[in-house]
Amino acid sequence: MNNSNMLLAAPELWVLTMACVILIVDLFLREERRGIIQLLALGTLVFAAIITLRADYMAEGLRSVTAFNGSFIRDPMGDVLKLFSFIVLALVYIYAKHHLRQFRMFRADFYTLSMFALLGVMLLISANSLVMVYLGLELISLSSYALVAFDRDSPRGSEAAMKYFVLGSMASGMLLYGMSMIYGATGTLDLQLIADSIGSNGGDNTLLIFGLVFLVVGLAFKLGVVPFHMWIPDVYEGAPVATTLFISSVPKMAAFAMAIRLLQTGLGSLQDDWSQMLAVLAVLSIVLGNLAAIAQTNIKRMLAYSTISHMGFVLLGLLPGTPEGFGAGMFYVIVYSLMSAAAFGMVIMLSARGVEAEKLDDFKGLNQRDSWYAAIMAMVMFSMAGVPVFVGFFAKWLVIKAALDAGLLWLAVVAVVFSVVGAFYYIRVVKLMYFDEPVTEAVIDAPVDFRAAISLNGIMMLGLGIFSSSLIAICMASFGA
């Protein structure tokens, strides 16, 4: 454990540095030159991606390396998730800038906060000890609370932030409680050592399972799965779209990684126990998320419930405890983040003159107003519904296959039946865009970078679907499947 290990955390250190730099640079910038912040942030992401890609340990033929006394780990899964965090966050920045400008909220705080949240995401992804998990998680959460309340004058935003904060703190408390019990049972915080200790002691693990329950509760809250989903619709609706865009995409990848670290690395030998818990959570989320989404008239709320059901699908991939299942879950969560970014990007695009386009009716007749953006939104919706050949289909297909592999036929049947239920509200958006007359003729206008990004994001739905081979291979290889 020498100091050169620090270099393994180079991407994290770089992001931390740049978050501080952005904070300071902003002090010296005049209002009209704030665009520089955006460039700085995007540059940070690009460079972070470059140093993440320089994964020397892989050249040495290692599957993973640890640093900081084993509390930090670099492995292919972490690197891939980090890279996609950068990509999605870059999309978020491009979409968010347009929104922030329109609503006169274009301040550097958004970038600093989300940069710190990104740091939390990266730490959580690379966490190899309970302390690191907790640190990463809190860094994300605290930044997110502030981001939700970013629009200071919005009572809805403040209410959402308050709710998020109270419920989030409770979840963190649960998680800590669970961690303390795991520590009590095993005497270590290092996830690898926890696994070894469980493997060697055998016998009674009541305390461990007690701890596990609380861990799963904390995890379920962060993923936002039923019955720990209450905060999701309110926070998604109350927060400014730019924030919703962020919290619905990047942190989900971290939550997935957290599940892998805690459940697979740490408590892999309790798989029988946690997979039953996850099965309940997954079924409830898929059923309730899809049913509740039907009743929504606000697209942010609809997408919130859709998120809940998508996270249920991710759990479906996790619960068989097989490398292939983990790979499927990883593919799902990456794809979900991209889909979610595009969907909220479209909400931002349709917002005009200081009013968020958050009602479903705002999408009416989009095809007649602008057929290209209607096509993008349609692709995103079909992808979320899991219709081939869009990438969302392959994500659903992989997790269903993982469930079937593990002999969980009933879970697979529930999943497919409710994905048909889900298809209803997704194609309803398509119906609004294509079959209804527009309620407004307002020209859809957005900066060039926004239009390029959302077009790329939309084409990804189709492109990643047709050419899903390599991404699937990467995800599977991350777990050695």
Place this chain on the structure above:
Amino acid sequence: MTSNWPILSLLIWLPIAGGLIVIAAGDQRAALARLLALVFSGLTFILSIFLFAAFDTSTAAMQFTELKPWIETFDIFYSLGVDGFSVPLILLTTFFGVLVVIAGWEVIQERVHQYMAAFLIMEGLMVGVFAALDALLFYVFFEAMLIPMFLVIGMWGGPRRVYATIKFFLYTFLGSVFMLIGLIYLYIESGSWSILEWHQLPLTLAVQTWLFLGFLAAFSVKIPMWPVHTWLPDAHVEAPTGGSVILAAIMLKIGGYGFIRFSLPITPDAASALDWLMITLSLIAVVYIGFVALVQKDMKKLIAYSSISHMGFVTLGMFIAFAVFRNSESGRGAALGVEGAMVQMISHGFVSGALFLCVGVLYDRLHSRMIADYGGVANTMPWFATFAVLFFMANSGLPGTSGFVGEFMVILAAFQANFWFAFLAATTLILGAAYSLWLVKRVIFGEVASQDVAVLEDINAREALVLGTIAVAVLLVGLWPEPLVNLMHASVDQLLQHIQQSKLPLAGG
């Protein structure tokens, strides 16, 4: 036989690429969009003629095969190939691909580029369904096809189009997800997605039964069979003419094709054990839906119900084989049944497509599909009346038209299985004639019913071209079915040989 250039890929991707180019033509240049659509669908049709010409009818093996890795991690291949079952259906698809473009030429005035593009893309996807030999690839085409049809019905359809199209989409989507579970199960069992390899895979009867039911969920909705047919009348009534034509002429056939490609060869023992179910449902469709068709007031609805009834013949012809085998060793009747089902599918494609076009012709003039609004059309539209009467005759199975051949073959086969099957099936000759001819009497003949009918203009050259082409096809298949039957003969024989052998694993093994 295996040509060096990928003709099947071209048949799939040329219309899809054409569709994208047509979209790029934009809303303002409708004439250009129409022209481009015609060029691309025409080229595709010509290509399919080459396919037909180069097809070797002496073998049941897959021809023009293409194989490229697609998703290697899970052994999924971009695998294409055609046999005697797929070639006629591909020809039917490309044939109607051209006709719907011409049929929508003047009728569609709004968002022409999107209309044409939707049909071109749909054409490519449907060819893909018929050519795919990899189950996941098949599923992708099978499902993706729903999207353009969903948009076509919803954007250019009638007053209740939204209800109809969402029902159509969800119904078929729900059916096919069960198939997806079955497909994944087969992959887990066999380690391959190749449909042909699955044909050889031994499976226990219990597993086969579940798989069979999974396939049934997908294909019975698509074809459709009673009692999961209710989406069809709605979809047909609300769809624009072109949409109805494609729906009736080709999409329904995908259900029948699915039975031949999946249900029969992959789960023959379950199909044999459950053939009573299939025969019962088919006969209910033939007889009961025939009566339902009789009382319809809406022409499109009547044709829709008549389609369901005719599709009952298709499923009957396919699943009668097992009963024939039990009765006799020769199995000649079984071949008649399957070939009859195939001929019936092709013939019904022509006839129902033509009938929907006929209704479209009337609808474009009077904006009504109600039988009661018409009467005496023959007086003002003699040419139209000629074609319409021909197609309705074909629909009721008049000898000399294509409608007769398939039905007759299936009834003959049914005789070898059970007299009562044949008896019930044969009632369609009466029922079909009843609802078809009664409609002809009320709409075409008689006194001129109203002022509106009196001023009707006869079909123009474009409509005459469309209807005339199909009329030739209907008569050709009716008088000289030989080439069509030859095309599929080898494949039918092989299929029947295959399904006679049990796929149950040997005892103790």
